[in-house]
Amino acid sequence: MIVISWVMLLLGSAFCLIGTLGLMRLPDFYSRVHAASIIDSMGTILVLLGLLVQTQDILVIAKLILILLFMMLTGPTAVHALAHTASLKEKDSEPDSASQLS
């Protein structure tokens, strides 16, 4: 069990690292958001699953599952809020630059 846990924790950390790398390598804001969503999905899921198999306490298990659930609801909301605001600002300041998006 401890081995499975460590494999998942390390894999999760690796995905977080890749996401961070993507955040720096990708060329523009809209692509960088994609890298952030790797950390959001695979990073958190694997780390939390890795912690989940380490415990037998039903309350701790319930809390970890709830954290996972809330992350899966708040993550997309934050991503959408960020990207949406950026696109609104861009359309506001220069009407021509909206075409640069595509």
Added chain:
Amino acid sequence: MLIRVLTAASLLLILWVLLSGHMDILLLGLGLGSCLFTAWLAHRLALPDPAFNTLKFSLDLPRFLPWFFLEVFRSNLDVSWRILHPKLPISPNLSTISTKSLSDVAKTTYANCITLTPGTYTLNTGTDTIEVHSLTKETAENLRHGKMKKRIAALRGSGKTS
């Protein structure tokens, strides 16, 4: 209406017990009070679509989630590979997808699922369309095929289609 508030309150109470772990009368009583108050506030705040059936929808979710998590896993590997690739093989683009055939709850679920899948996220939402930013041409193409949309539309109890 009363049934909706009471269902919401009892679900919140289960959450309260799971989070606190205390079973004495005082804390349970305080929990019951705040759960009822919260359920009433939520009811006042927004009337949900009366055709939306939480139970049916939740029962159908287990059929959808395994496929969805596999999809998330696959696109994670794809985006990670592209980030680590020395040449950075990406082709960011915007596409508009019609959500005409979906109910309000299904639209929200669809937009959230798109954002949760790396490589695509929802940029703007309209009444009958959503604007999606994709990292590559292939992911945009996949989205236009509408596999995910069909699976979400197949979830029962998601309410009436507008």
